[in-house]
Amino acid sequence: MKVLVVEDDRKIISFIRKGLKEQGFTVDTSSDGDEAFLLASNQVYDAIVLDIMLPGRDGLSILRGLRDRKNTVPVILLTARSALNERVEGLELGADDYLTKPFYMEELIARLHAMVRRHSGEQLSVLQSGDLTVNLITREVIRGEESIELTAREFGLLELLIRSPGRVFTRTQLLEHVWGYDFDPETNVVDVYIRRVRSKIDTDDGPSRIDTVRGVGYRFRREGAAA
Secondary structure, rough: OOEEOOOOOOOHHHHHHHHHHOOEEEEEOOOOOOHHHHHHHHHOEEEEEEEEOOOOOHHHHHHHHHHHHOOOOOOOEOOOOHHHHHHHHHHHOOOEEEEEEOOOHHHHHHHHHHHHHHHHOOOEEEEEEOOOOEOOOOOEEEEEOEEOOOOOHHHHHHHHHHHHHOOOOOOOHHHHHHHOOOOOOOOHHHHHHHHHHHHHOOOOOOOOEEEEEEEEEEEOOOOOOOO
């Protein structure tokens, strides 16, 4: 999941970035409202964590601008406990949820998952393809009766692909969504991780669940699709 975190307190933004990355999220950050609005307008995010009080454009102005442009990205507002009026205004402007400071990292992560599921219309937290089961909440992967251990990056890669079976993702898209922007686009890290995931989720006597689309990228095989 790719998330934009907008917050001007360095300690809070570091706390959120660290917590989300540990759970396999790809995180972009901004501490300035004007910069954040440009990022949110020009990049594709699964969710935005948005503080209301910011230098430049404030959080409510950013939210209003996005909704005016028909940008429906899920937004969770960070507010002070006393900011009831701002929370109400934010929800009226189209915020999907809010969280008051201070908060627990576990609650923010749970709310992000729930918010994105609601937005996508997907009520299930468990994805399945054949005998492969992926639990998005517990981050457990099971093939048949065998539990499969994946690293955070491996899980993020599998989650992105299995959510959209049949959709082709370019290496650049996979880098952006799973690793962020810290990698050289010429790196072969995507290919290395695809091999790792395949080695863990595929069986020895069957076709790979992840297809290579020559010259383009990768896709998760639709159930029942021909090899």
